[in-house]
Amino acid sequence: MMEGVEEIGRDEFEQWLDDRPQWVQTAASRLISAVRRPTPEEISALASICIAEATGRPDVVLERMPTGALGSTAAGLTMKLLKVDEVQGVNAIKAGAALEFGDSNLVVVYGMNGAGKSGFSRLIKSVCGTRSTPDIHPNVFSDVAAPASAVITASLDEAVSVLPWSVEQGAIPKLRNVQVFDSLTANSYVQSKSEASYEPRRMRFLSTLIRVVDEVAAEIGRRKAVLPSLLPVAPPAHVGTTAAAFLKSVRHATKQPEVDAACAWTAQDDQRRLEIETTLKQVDVPARQKVLNADKSRLVLLKNRTTSLKDGLSQLKAAELVAARMDARAKRKAASEDAEKVFVNSALDGVGKDSWRLLWEQARVYSETFAYPEEPFPVADEPARCVLCHQQLDEGARTRMKDFEAFVKGGLETVAKEAEQTLQKLMGELPAFPPAEQWKVDVEFLRVDPQVGEGVLKAIALRLEAMNVAASIAGVPPVDWSVLETAITRLEELIAKEEQALADLQKDGKRQELEQEFKELKARAWLSEQKALVEGEIIRLKSMRDLDAAEKLARTNALTQKKNDLARDELANGYRDRFAAELELLGGKRIPVVPEPIPEGKGKVNFQLTLKGAKRKVHASSILSEGEGRIVALAAFIADMLGSGHSTPFVFDDPVSSLDQEFEERVVGRLVALSKTRQVIVFTHRLSLLALLEDAVKKHNEFAAVHGQEIAEPTVISVRRLGSVVGVTEDLSARNRKPAPGFKALRDQRLPMVKKFHEGGLTAEYDFAMKAACSDFRILVERSIEYTLLCDVVGRFRRSVKTLLLRDLAKIRAEDCAFLDELMTRYSRFEHSQSDEIATELPDPDELKKDLENAIAWCEEFSKRKST
Structure with missing residues (x-):
């Protein structure tokens, strides 16, 4: 129960709902306020609310059904079909055909067989989504096969709605409360168990709420389905290890430190694993x-x-090497500078340079080894020769040789050589x-x-x-x-x-110890690679825990039980009583049938008609005659539909099929009575039904006039066939009108079209239209005799004789009979078959107009004539 909510005035049903989970109360409140089923997005939001409640952390404002929202006095839906228009692709009905139902609560759509009446009936069944929705095919004799479509105009609680329809979209939801009775519907009531198609308001509300809860449960289940476990199974090699045991122990309550410890893996662990693996591989x-x-x-x-x-x-x-190199370079530089000073007047440049010193040292080696091995270098005494050019040395040359040697063995040069030798020694040690x-x-x-x-x-x-x-x-x-x-x-x-x-x-038991340690290390190494999956699994398990808890809150047991209780108390007993009352009103009280409720779970109740007092169990359809079955089906249908409390249209397609005169009159009387509270639309091909309806309305109005409860005259729509085109409609054909209005309709509506064809020279169209007008004129003359001349004392398809009108027969004169006989004789050839040898000459438009005006004048004069 929500805190801070005043409980005063809440009835038993509302108090029962207050004990339901808070998210269910929220769903109920939203159903009441929206007056429609939730969208998929709204179902998803309700699922989130349910989960939040289940986990103890609601993150939305919860709602509660308002007090009195489902009071028993709540008004039902009022609906009326106003028009079926822009018909396309429905059997052979002409493109663009329409049915105008008008304001009357009683509408009769009359048409001969093959006129298109059944096509319109199938269309209405498909638009409204009846339990026996037929297939709709386009004109199979046409090359053009447009998909079936139409535009329906309806009044819904006095608001007019224009509702486009196509066969692809299926039934129009707003028109699902339109109830249709036809042969298939009759069979569903008599030959099989038939689910009650109405529910009291609270039961309808619970039915919708149960569907919403089921959809929320399905959404929760969908969320569970997209959360499959991704946790891997430990490989067989890791069975029995600490890692495998941890993996099995993972639950939604597993803490992160536990995961970190179980999945820890360091470089030291990896090194230890390699060491043990290497050790264990050793056999020798x-x-x-x-x-x-x-x-x-x-x-x-x-x-x-x-x-x-x-x-x-x-x-x-x-x-050390860099220092020696720098020292040798410095000392060599000093020696080179000294040489330049000593040999500044030399004939050649470069004396004392590195290349020269190299040459000099090689000359020394040559002299001491080969030229003058016993004498010190340089040998400058006569007759010595130069060891380089082999020429005898003159005085100047001997002096230069001695000077060169003195330089080489001098102080700076010696120091430079020593430094260079030290460098070479160090480089050689690299x-x-x-x-x-x-x-x-x-x-x-x-x-x-x-x-x-x-x-x-x-x-x-x-x-x-x-x-x-x-x-x-x-x-x-x-x-x-x-x-x-x-x-x-x-x-x-x-x-x-x-x-x-x-x-x-090599010690005892050590191998087994190492093998176990190695197994544990391998398992932990593998588990460390699964850490992200382990963490994901914990998150998934937490979500699954929440979803499991939410699923428990999304069970419909309590709602279903409550609906079953309502079904038993309100639906089953109420339906049985209404069926008995309807069967009696339809004249079938003697028929021994009774509806037995068959609960089928989730508050759904079916009914099956059983034989009352039967000694053996036999299906009612096997015992009842075709007419009895039709009456029983009508009673079951009307009892079923009246339980809704809605003033929605009833559509009857040939309701009196297979019925005798007495049953037919009872059905007609019931249809007229029903039209006092709702729109009743009847499709029929029987003139008897049309006549009985008109007579029943007239009788009812005569009886009810003093109370101001007259029923409007029925709207009669005639559906005709013109050649291969069907579904041509008019308010009422001449065959069905009373004489005076019929003559006027021919004169004012049909005759102008005939004249147009005549003046335009359209021979074929003129012949067809004039023959039809003459035929209708002949029928109206015949009806003049029945309704006007004989004052409707005896009527076709009517068992009653109006003896109170016998006195009006005294108005008849011989000239009346002669007038009507002459017209009947002249126009009978257009209604009855004639010999091919007898030419049937059509009258011209002016002649027909004159006869029509004479007939209208006679009807008006005769009606005003006083009885003598």
Whole structure:
């Protein structure tokens, strides 16, 4: 119950509804205010409200059905069909045909067989969506097959609505309360159980509310269906592990720290898994230990080579080499400058330069080795020759030779040579560049990424090259030795661990322990990859919990039970009583049938007509005659429809089929009585029904005139066939009009068209129209004898004889008989078959007009004539 709501004045039904879930109360309130079924979007919103209520966190303002909204005195729907227009594609009915029903509550659509009456009837059944909606086909004899369509004009609670219809869209919802009775409907009541098509207002409301709740439940189910579990099943290899057990234990209440702990996976875990995997793969432990010893030895050598390479390319070595290079350059520069001063007057330039000194030193080697091995260089005494050009030395040459040697062995030159020798010594001590293939093998052994190893090798090459030429320490690029050092350390640790693991593996039970640890690690590694799915599953389970709770709030048990109670108390008993009353009114009280209710769940009630007092169980349709079955079906239909409380139209398609005179008169009387409270539309091809309806209305009006309850004269629409075209309508054909109005209609409506054809020279059209007019004129003359001359004392299709009118027969004169006989004789050839040998000459329009005016004048004069 919502807090703060005043309960005064709420009846038992409203109080019962107040005990329903709050979202149901909200749905009920919205149904009342909207006066329609919810849209899919509104159903989705109600589902969200239901879920919010189920989870204890409503996020919308809940509503409550207003007090008195479903009071029993609420007015029902009032409806009237005003027009069926713009008919297309319905059997052979002409395109654009229309039925104007007018304001009268009693409408008769009359037509001979094949005139199009059944086509209009099928159209109305399809538009209104009756329980036996027929198929509608276009004209099968036409090349054009337009889809069926029409425009319906109806009055709904005094508001006029224009409702387009097409066969593709199906029945018009606003017209579903129009009730149609035909042979198929009759069979559904008599030959099978028939669901009551009406419900009291509260039952209708509950029926709609149950459908809404079912739709909300379906929406909740749809939301559940789009939330399938994506949680993977643990592979068989992980069964029995902590990870698999956690996966099974996942619930909507599982906390995030639990997920984080169960799915944790670190680099140390991965390393441990690899170590155990490697250990467990060893079958021959001693052999593996030998391999590890070999790897240790290789690693020692590789480590030494790396250390030697690192030390040889160290920053200290680089600085020492750069300093020696700079020292040698400086001292050589000083010696070169001294040489330039000493040999400034030399005949040739460049004496004392590097190239010259190289030449001089080679000359020394040649002299001391080959030319003058026993004498010190240079040999300048006679008869010595130059060791370069082999010419004898003159005095000047001997002096220059001695000066050159003195320079070379002088102080600056000696210092320069010593500095250069020191530089060469240091450069010679630089480590050799690692061979590429050996380096590749070493990097692979250390499990270093090949690209990273290639980068270190390039860095070594650049540093070594720079140390050979660099003039400053800044020009020597660094080498990141940590890559190799870390890899060496890691491999040392791995080898040590594996050695320990192999030693442990030889102990009792250690293999089983390692295998279990390895299984747990593999399972946890796999579970870590499923973490996102685990978190998603927890969210899904929370949603499923909410949806499950909402589904419990979307059960219709209580609503269905309440509707069943109402059905038992209001529908079943009320329908049985109304059926008995209708059967008696229709003259079928002696027919031993009674409707038995058959509840079918969710408040739905069906009725089946059973034989009252039968000793054996036999279906009523097997015992009743065709006429009795028709009366019983009419009683069941009217009782069914009157229970709705709505003043909606009743449409009867040939209601008196198979009935005898007595039943037919009873049915006609009931149709007239029904037309006092609602529109009644009757389709028929029987003139007897038309005559009985007119007589019944007249009798009712004579009886009710003093009370001011007269029924309007029925609107009679005549449907005719013109050649292959059907559905041609007019207010009433001459065959069905009273004489004086009929003569006037022929004169004022039909004769102008005949004249138009005559004046236009349209021979075929003129012949057809004139013959039809003459035939109708002949029928009206005949009806003049019945209604006017004989004062309607005895009428066709009527069992009663109006003896009170016998006195008016005294008005008849011989000239009246002669006048009518002459007209009957002259025009009978247009109504009855004639011999082919007798020519039937049509009168001209003026002649027919004269006869019509004479007939009208006679009718008016005879009606005013006093009895003698």
